[in-house]
Amino acid sequence: MITAEQKPMDEIREMIAPYKRILTVGCASCVAECAAGGEKETGALASALRMACRMAGDEKVIHEKTLDRQCVKDFVIQLDDVIQDYNAILSLGCGAGVQAVAEMYKEVPVIPALNTEFLGETRDQGLWVENCIGCGDCMLYFFGGVCPLARCSKQLLNGPCGGSRDGRCEVDPDVPCAWQNIIDRLSAFNALDRLEMIYPPKDWSKKRGNGPRKIIREDQKR
Amino acid sequence: MTKELTLTIAIFYCQNVPESGEDVRQSLEKRYGKSIRLFPMPCSGRIDIVHLLRALEEFADAVYVITCPEGTCRYLEGNKRIKKRIERAKSIIDSIGLEKERLNLITPAAGDDNFSLASFSGEIIESAMAFAASPVRVIKAQGPRREAQDAGKEKRLNNKIIGDKK
Numbered sequence: 001m002i003t004a005e006q007k008p009m010d011e012i013r014e015m016i017a018p019y020k021r022i023l024t025v026g027c028a029s030c031v032a033e034c035a036a037g038g039e040k041e042t043g044a045l046a047s048a049l050r051m052a053c054r055m056a057g058d059e060k061v062i063h064e065k066t067l068d069r070q071c072v073k074d075f076v077i078q079l080d081d082v083i084q085d086y087n088a089i090l091s092l093g094c095g096a097g098v099q100a101v102a103e104m105y106k107e108v109p110v111i112p113a114l115n116t117e118f119l120g121e122t123r124d125q126g127l128w129v130e131n132c133i134g135c136g137d138c139m140l141y142f143f144g145g146v147c148p149l150a151r152c153s154k155q156l157l158n159g160p161c162g163g164s165r166d167g168r169c170e171v172d173p174d175v176p177c178a179w180q181n182i183i184d185r186l187s188a189f190n191a192l193d194r195l196e197m198i199y200p201p202k203d204w205s206k207k208r209g210n211g212p213r214k215i216i217r218e219d220q221k222r
Numbered sequence: 223m224t225k226e227l228t229l230t231i232a233i234f235y236c237q238n239v240p241e242s243g244e245d246v247r248q249s250l251e252k253r254y255g256k257s258i259r260l261f262p263m264p265c266s267g268r269i270d271i272v273h274l275l276r277a278l279e280e281f282a283d284a285v286y287v288i289t290c291p292e293g294t295c296r297y298l299e300g301n302k303r304i305k306k307r308i309e310r311a312k313s314i315i316d317s318i319g320l321e322k323e324r325l326n327l328i329t330p331a332a333g334d335d336n337f338s339l340a341s342f343s344g345e346i347i348e349s350a351m352a353f354a355a356s357p358v359r360v361i362k363a364q365g366p367r368r369e370a371q372d373a374g375k376e377k378r379l380n381n382k383i384i385g386d387k388k
Binding site: 040044049054055095 | 278279311318333
């Protein structure tokens, strides 16, 4: 899941300042799950902005709409019927959502209301943690389902640094030592021998080595 | 302008609060008139930040949430959740320059049997009257008047132009 957090109110207000009619657009997918840009958050932000503008004597029209998914154009076209009534869109989608909307409506400025953060897991209510960096070459099999690139502060592939104490990272004691987790997990199903391999330096060409990445699936195309 | 406005208080309350039936709600609304808007909820945990903000935006000078006593939530943790949501909503209204004190939570202590919706409502009305009218509502109330004034100015200007042409 892609996680995000709302930008500070002052920053949002500064960005929407030049526009009079604004459509606040939420996304009911990932950013709804992390309580940043779903229907409720979109309604709350629009309401807060209307109050702020009213108190400042700024006569803006701010409406809201939430799409099922902002990064899929088949959903974004729902804005076709209303977009002409607005001169800016305030998007509560992730960075991919903002850009998908911007791509569809080239004449309308699309303003991001969120800071997109990371690929994460909902660990608990109100707790999201980063556990994937999208490297393009998954090695979770070798590390017992714990990614050292995402979860080890030093991104070590060949064993722990030796600095962890009581299973906590020496860089930040709030963070569990990824290598402690890897060893615990592999021990649990007798697969510690996977650590006898020497893992070469990561091939980063599969991440950003060739610029923006894309996936093409002929069987899924029109 | 402020003095002309009647303060309006929104009260969201858990239906588990003693003596909070429909008859009590109606009698309170009759007694306090437009000063009070009562919203019975199946659980205070059902109330979201957007409900609190909408109330402040649309009609309320202050919003109160009355929960059931600590440890008695029939849905286990509804009254704990609303406490956190109120804090979040307070930080939002603070960020736009509206006083945080306009959002309030009342949670009776466990074992306190001497409370009811009517007793809390009376206390709320008394304490809330200390507030000035919400700037959101004052400016909203001025809106149509200002628009009417602007329209009047425009009409006078048009008449003048027509007069000049004549």
